[in-house]
Amino acid sequence: MLNIADALHHWCREERPFALATVVDVIGSAPLPVGTSVAVDEDGNVIGSISGGCVEGEVYELCRRILAERGTPLRARFGYSDDDAFAVGLTCGGELDVFVQRVDPVSQSHLTTTLSAAVRGRPTAVAQVVDGPDRLRGATLSLLEDGWTADDVLGRHATGLAMADRASARLRTGRTGLASLGGETDTCPEQLSVLIHVAATRPRMLIFGAVDFATALSQAGHFLGYRVTVCDARPAFTTAGRFPHAAEVVVDWPHRYLARTPVDARTAVCVLTHDAKFDIPLLSLALTLPIGYVGAMGSRRTHHERLRLLREAAVNEAELSRLRSPIGLDLGARTSEETAISITAEIIAHTNRATGLPLSLRSGPIHEPTAHALSDG
CATH class of the missing domain: 3.40.50.720 (NAD(P)-binding Rossmann-like Domain)
Known part of the structure; x- marks a missing residue:
């Protein structure tokens, strides 16, 4: 997402809905890394690229379908086709897992602020739920240096806090990547796979x-x-x-x-x-x-x-x-x-504001939330 922050910020300021297709996993050799996105608006305008050209047409059609049907987010996998050199596939021999969702800048207004910060060179992160309960798939959370905001479905509850905490950790390292949340040792109450887009120089x-x-x-x-x-x-x-x-x-x-x-x-x-x-x-x-x-x-x-x-x-x-x-x-x-x-x-x-003590001497959650929420104002 943040690889096309400048153009997306322009679309968000115009309150223009768009479909966002993002590489969430790479297996083997692939042209572009996890977190790379392409976006398509309702007029068919395209920005960005996720494969250097070899699967762009199919991804474009998926984006158009999501926009037209206002459908739920979906994941699609693209790999090398041995049988037909002209079939949709990656000639480099790898596989791409692509997540496609509709983004509404009006209901997800925090993205406009975050994209603006990224364009101005400020460290920022966007966490995007790519796997989990249907009501959360496609939900986004934005993190700046002074706190976080999120889609209403995430609110200020444990799921949002856990996502903000993981995004904060990623922002410190300056690395985009997938994070798994939920489980016995996690404060997140639901099993989620979250892609965290990071725009930051390395510390x-x-x-x-x-x-x-x-x-x-x-x-x-x-x-x-x-x-x-x-x-x-x-x-x-x-x-x-x-x-x-x-x-x-x-x-x-x-x-x-x-x-x-x-x-x-x-x-x-x-x-x-x-x-x-x-x-x-x-x-x-x-x-x-x-x-x-x-x-x-x-x-x-x-x-x-x-x-x-x-x-x-x-x-x-x-x-x-x-x-x-x-x-x-x-x-x-x-x-x-x-x-x-x-x-x-x-x-x-x-x-991380941690004690440095052996975990065996402590009780409670292993990972304590460290990110602070921005006020609604």
């Missing part, structure tokens, strides 16, 4: 200190979906070859680099240098910025000395309370790889 992990721990941490951060930057003022240690999983390796003073690079509430800053001449200017700045996580490596003795120096640098107590130091969860980590897991585990727990 950033800024690692300061080109030390051995940084190699493992950059790999772990990359695995979690972060766009990783390693920065250090020492050129001999700060080389791309030492950090193959980093998107960017920068030779600069840490505080100077941080002052000129974009950050937001999804950014994680990991300070591994435990050297006051680097740490104090860097942390004095980082703790004043809208950064989601700020952690610093070092012993408890180093930590207490660091706090003393930060207070001397006029960092106030509210800002100091944001500092995670010594960095990481208590996993008994010894190696660089174990330390990377300790750090990333704390980042995950902090991001």
Whole structure:
């Protein structure tokens, strides 16, 4: 859906109903990824593509039928045809599972707001029920940074909360994909398959200190979906070859680099240098910025000395309370790889406002809702 956000926003502003066909699953080789959409309005105008041309005609006819009959949403699978090279199918040999539904911008007005945000480059997500009870199939929920709104059928009840929570998790990673909701360990009361469309840049992990721990941490951060930057003022240690999983390796003073690079509430800053001449200017700045996580490596003795120096640098107590130091969860980590897991585990727990405790010591739902609903106004 969000791959054609600009044109869809125009249609929504005109309150023009349309049929939306979206790739919800890919098996084998296929031209375009999950979440790619094509839309058809009541005049037969088409925007987007889902297969590079090989199944477009059949999908177009399905969209026209849904619009004409105001029918219930449907799923169709398209695969390679061995018998007839001109039959509907994918010549690349893969299979596409396509979900087709009618969208009414009047009754689903939240989509207009969300598409507007996507066009303006704001992080946003749309959750779309593609499998589940008939009354919910095709229902949509929109998520922005400040909350969520949804179709009336989802309301503010457990199903909407569970969808918003899962959409929030996807938005943090910046990845479009399917999510299964419902079951004994889920707060969603109904079994659903939900496609979550995401328009967001990957969150950033800024690692300061080109030390051995940084190699493992950059790999772990990359695995979690972060766009990783390693920065250090020492050129001999700060080389791309030492950090193959980093998107960017920068030779600069840490505080100077941080002052000129974009950050937001999804950014994680990991300070591994435990050297006051680097740490104090860097942390004095980082703790004043809208950064989601700020952690610093070092012993408890180093930590207490660091706090003393930060207070001397006029960092106030509210800002100091944001500092995670010594960095990481208590996993008994010894190696660089174990330390990377300790750090990333704390980042995950902090991001999700979780306790970090063993699940065996807790009661209640394993996954607690974290997304907040927007007011109806």
